[in-house]
Amino acid sequence: MSNNFVYVTYIYTTPKKVWDAITKPEFARRYWVHYNVSDWKVGSRWEHQNGDDSGKIMIDGTVLESAPPRRLVMTWTRPDHSKEPSRVTFDIADDDVLPGLVRLTVTHDQLEHDPAMASSISGGWPKVLSNLKTLLETGKSENIWLIKKQEG
Amino acid sequence: MMAKLTTEPTIYVIYIATTPEKCWAALTESEFSKQYFFGQLIEGDWREGGRIRYRMADGSEHIEGEILSYEPPRLLRFTWRIVSMPALRHLPDSIVSYRIEDAGEGVVRLTMMEEHPEGIDERLLGGGRSGWPAILSGLKSLLETGAAPKIAPPTLPQAMIDYMKEHGA
Numbered sequence: 001m002s003n004n005f006v007y008v009t010y011i012y013t014t015p016k017k018v019w020d021a022i023t024k025p026e027f028a029r030r031y032w033v034h035y036n037v038s039d040w041k042v043g044s045r046w047e048h049q050n051g052d053d054s055g056k057i058m059i060d061g062t063v064l065e066s067a068p069p070r071r072l073v074m075t076w077t078r079p080d081h082s083k084e085p086s087r088v089t090f091d092i093a094d095d096d097v098l099p100g101l102v103r104l105t106v107t108h109d110q111l112e113h114d115p116a117m118a119s120s121i122s123g124g125w126p127k128v129l130s131n132l133k134t135l136l137e138t139g140k141s142e143n144i145w146l147i148k149k150q151e152g
Numbered sequence: 153m154m155a156k157l158t159t160e161p162t163i164y165v166i167y168i169a170t171t172p173e174k175c176w177a178a179l180t181e182s183e184f185s186k187q188y189f190f191g192q193l194i195e196g197d198w199r200e201g202g203r204i205r206y207r208m209a210d211g212s213e214h215i216e217g218e219i220l221s222y223e224p225p226r227l228l229r230f231t232w233r234i235v236s237m238p239a240l241r242h243l244p245d246s247i248v249s250y251r252i253e254d255a256g257e258g259v260v261r262l263t264m265m266e267e268h269p270e271g272i273d274e275r276l277l278g279g280g281r282s283g284w285p286a287i288l289s290g291l292k293s294l295l296e297t298g299a300a301p302k303i304a305p306p307t308l309p310q311a312m313i314d315y316m317k318e319h320g321a
Contacts, residue, residue: 006281007285008282008285008286009166009285009289010285010286010289010290010301011289012293012301095303095304096304096306096307097303098301098303098304100301101303126165126166126167127167130167130168131167133289133292133293134169134292137293137296137297138169138296138297140169
């Protein structure tokens with residue numbers, strides 16, 4: 001049985017909006033709470049920063065591939081570098097049939113060295129990506145449990 | 153070629169801004185299912201031991217099974233037999249469950265699990281793994297926006313097509 005985590009979600013939106021939601025802090029903080037900071041060039045560092053604006057780095061890594069608005073690949077590293085990095089790939093595709101529908105596939109792999117991280121991300125991605133779909137389809141970010149929990 | 157059998161389940165978790173009752177209705181009533189389940193109509197004799205079916209829009213049966221757990225609005229668990237495709241009719245029953253949990257104010261967590269207790273050819277797992285995200289994405293859109301995008305069934309994975317050719321499709 002593989003450690004790889006794959007999550008597919010269909011979102012009624014554009015590839016550009018999905019790309020921006022992943023890469024722009026002001027967008028990401030509305031559904032992910034924390035947000036991602038980088039210039040998103042291949043070889044650049046990226047940081048997953050705490051949404052409380054403390055500047056605390058939750059996760060960091062290196063951008064491996066960057067092809068806006070279709071594909072983003074990066075390493076996913078604990079900030080203390082206590083474990084080998086894993087890898088996250090975002091594939092943003094148009095649905096084969098329905099115009100205006102985006103199929104987003106998030107693949108988190110190379111987790112063999114960090115079972116605790118594998119467990120954590122398999123619970124986390126469905127929350128993050130459910131929130132992303134809600135925000136892009138309804139424009140709402142209130143009444144989403146993750147944000148309420150953060151504020152409460 | 154020896155078939156490689158697997159009992160590995162497929163699990164899909166999705167968070168939806170709705171109530172458990174509305175999520176349950178969307179899962180079990182055909183006027184909702186036809187909007188997000190590739191046009192299919194769910195029907196059931198809603199009790200443990202009762203029959204459950206998904207019919208195509210033309211009325212023909214696609215899925216047929218027996219209800220194992222019926223606990224509205226929290227858990228529906230049933231056997232799953234694909235009767236519309238001759239190459240898949242011989243398969244042992246799979247089990248599908250929908251579990252609805254509270255996940256904060258106004259939000260539920262829906263967990264779909266597709267189990268294969270007797271083992272199936274691993275090439276068949278791709279069918280559910282491509283289909284469930286499309287179905288449950290549509291369900292979430294329907295409950296949150298009032299409309300589901302008309303998502304078409306994803307193209308069957310090549311490995312599954314190969315299997316069906318070997319089994320008389």
